[in-house]
Amino acid sequence: MITIKEATTNKDLKAFVKFPFSLYKDSKYWVPPIVKQELETFNKDKNPIFKDAEARFFLAYNNDELVGRVAAIVNWLEVNKQQIKKMRFGWFDFIDDLEVSKALLDTVEAIGKEHQLDYAEGPVGFSNLDKVGVMTEGFDSIAPMITWYNHPYYIDHYIEHGYTIEKEYSESKFPFENVKPEAFKKAQELIKRRYKLRALKFTKTEEVMPYADRMFDLFNESYASLSSFVEITDVQKEYFKNKFISFVNPEYIKFVIDDNDRLVGFAIVMPRFAEALQKANGKLFPFGFGHILKAKKNSKDVIFYLIGIHPDYQNKGVHAVIFNEMYETFTEKGIRTCYRTPELEDNEAIHKIWKHFDPVVYKRRKTLRKNL
Numbered sequence: 290m291i292t293i294k295e296a297t298t299n300k301d302l303k304a305f306v307k308f309p310f311s312l313y314k315d316s317k318y319w320v321p322p323i324v325k326q327e328l329e330t331f332n333k334d335k336n337p338i339f340k341d342a343e344a345r346f347f348l349a350y351n352n353d354e355l356v357g358r359v360a361a362i363v364n365w366l367e368v369n370k371q372q373i374k375k376m377r378f379g380w381f382d383f384i385d386d387l388e389v390s391k392a393l394l395d396t397v398e399a400i401g402k403e404h405q406l407d408y409a410e411g412p413v414g415f416s417n418l419d420k421v422g423v424m425t426e427g428f429d430s431i432a433p434m435i436t437w438y439n440h441p442y443y444i445d446h447y448i449e450h451g452y453t454i455e456k457e458y459s460e461s462k463f464p465f466e467n468v469k470p471e472a473f474k475k476a477q478e479l480i481k482r483r484y485k486l487r488a489l490k491f492t493k494t495e496e497v498m499p500y501a502d503r504m505f506d507l508f509n510e511s512y513a514s515l516s517s518f519v520e521i522t523d524v525q526k527e528y529f530k531n532k533f534i535s536f537v538n539p540e541y542i543k544f545v546i547d548d549n550d551r552l553v554g555f556a557i558v559m560p561r562f563a564e565a566l567q568k569a570n571g572k573l574f575p576f577g578f579g580h581i582l583k584a585k586k587n588s589k590d591v592i593f594y595l596i597g598i599h600p601d602y603q604n605k606g607v608h609a610v611i612f613n614e615m616y617e618t619f620t621e622k623g624i625r626t627c628y629r630t631p632e633l634e635d636n637e638a639i640h641k642i643w644k645h646f647d648p649v650v651y652k653r654r655k656t657l658r659k660n661l
Contacts, residue, residue, distance in 0.1 A: 291356070291392045296346040302331055305346050308358045309382050310571060312440075318431050319438045320563045324571040326532075331360075337524040338415040341366045346380075347396050349389050357383035359393040361400045362415055367519050368406065376401030376661065378411035379420070382439070383446070390446040394659075401661045410455050410658040412437065416519050417512065418529060422458050422631055423447065427652030431563045433592050435630055436460070436654070444655070452657035458631035461648035465624045470616055472645045473609035480606045485548035488614045491539040500544055501530045503552040504597075511597035536562070537594075538585060543614045545607055553599045554607040558615065561590035561628065589625040596642070608642050 296305045306327045313319035331346065333339040342364040349357035362377035378397045383390045394409075401409050413421050420437045425444050432438035481487060491497050505526045512518050521529065534542075537559050545554035565584035569577030598607050619627075627646075631654055632639050 290351070291386075291388050292350050293392055293396050294348045294350060296348055296358075301348065302328060302346060304355060305331075305348060305358050305380070307571070308348075308355055311355075312382055312384070313438070316438070318429065320432045320434055320566050321569070321571045322434075323566070323569065323573055323577070325573065336415075337522070337528045338364075340524055341522060342415050344415070345400065347393060349383065349393050351386075351389070356386065357389045357393050359397060361397045362413075363400075363404055363406070364415060364519055366522070368404075371519070374405070374407040376404070376406045376409040377413050377415075378409060379414045381412045381423075383443075385440070385442045387446060387449055391450055394450050394452075398659070398661055406661055408658050408660045410656055413656055416521065416525070418521070418533075422456075422654030422656055424652060424654045427460070430651055431567075432652075433460075433628060433630070434562045434566055435559075435592065435594065436652075447657045450659070452659045454655050455658040456656045457634040458654045458656075459634055459650045460629060460631050460652035460654070461643070461650045462626055462628045463643075463646045463648040464626055465619055467646045468612075468616055468619075468627075469645070470613070473612045473616075476606055477609040477613040480609055484553075484602070484605065484607075486545050486553065486607070486610060488610055489544040489546060490614070491542055494534060494537075494539050497534060497539055497542050498530065500552060501534065502526055504544070504555050504557075505529070507552050507555060507599055508595065508597050510600055511603070533557075533594075536581075536585070540618050541591065541615075543611050545610050551599075553602045554597065554611055556596040556611045556615065557594045559592045559594045560585050560588035561592055561626075562588070589623055590628065591619070591624055591626075592628045592630060594630055596639075603638065 296302050306324055309319070310321060329335045342362060344360050344362045346360050347358065348355060358380060359378055360380040362379060364377060367373045367375060376397060381393065383393060398409055412423055420435065423443050424437065424439050428441055505521050509520045537557055541558040543556045544552055547553050562581060562584050565580040568580040596611065629648065
């Protein structure tokens with residue numbers, strides 16, 4: 290018999306975070322999170338998302354054996370401000386047993402009905418900067434640190450329990466040798482002159498920080514039209530600055546400003562930490578931090594984490610300025626492969642940006658929904 294227990298104590302939450310370590314212990318492709326950081330994500334006193342959202346965490350047991358988990362999330366900004374009455378769920382992992390996955394989803398759906406929400410959708414996180422989607426293709430490649438990995442049977446469970454496809458995402462990659470500077474070199478010089486733009490170069494993290502709030506403002510503006518978007522609030526900005534920017538080489542952060550010092554474009558690229566996190570196996574100490582620092586300094590693979598262009602400058606070639614800056618940095622660093630984070634299949638604007646580099650889709654993922 291499957292029993293569901295809400296994770297309310299520190300011990301329970303640690304069990305919640307560590308469940309995938311046993312579920313994927315034999316996988317070469319799963320990338321473990323840092324346990325301490327994952328626990329902080331779920332800590333209502335440390336993660337400011339809880340000022341605008343609520344989450345409950347559930348564990349599924351078969352007798353005394355832990356066999357599944359799920360986070361049930363309501364983002365009240367989404368529900369009240371955008372009038373999207375969605376019951377979110379994420380961090381959804383389970384053994385290949387339909388009774389287990391059903392018990393967890395039933396728990397999520399019951400909470401959604403209590404709040405009079407219209408539908409449940411997952412797997413998603415609290416916001417657009419969290420992981421998204423159940424993987425449906427690409428099981429034989431390592432997952433980046435910023436996406437979930439899952440067993441192939443997951444999607445069958447969703448379908449069996451009455452869920453239908455809501456959004457589709459793809460992840461692509463391309464060798465850096467595909468990047469031909471003639472595709473943007475001359476264009477970016479013309480664009481800078483025409484619109485009086487200049488690119489900022491950084492060598493230290495503290496140089497980035499004065500622009501970080503403006504970057505999140507621009508993120509909100511440039512992504513607002515996407516169907517999945519929930520804005521990043523002022524209090525969340527500080528949290529994300531501390532959580533993410535320290536992981537990024539400052540020279541991999543590119544900003545473009547106009548002659549009034551207004552930020553009109555940005556890109557954040559991260560070293561690929563997947564193999565380092567596998568070696569760390571969830572712990573920063575004693576050796577995990579060293580593996581991560583080594584990857585930050587020496588990784589020849591990078592992940593395009595975020596890229597945004599102000600709506601006033603979209604379709605005006607500003608991305609050419611960013612690509613030129615990245616090209617110079619990547620050439621100096623000897624980068625070999627560029628990866629992209631999950632992008633909505635219907636986001637035509639972002640797909641057009643990359644078309645000259647002949648990217649290859651190597652993973653696909655979906656979110657699924659069920660009316661309540």
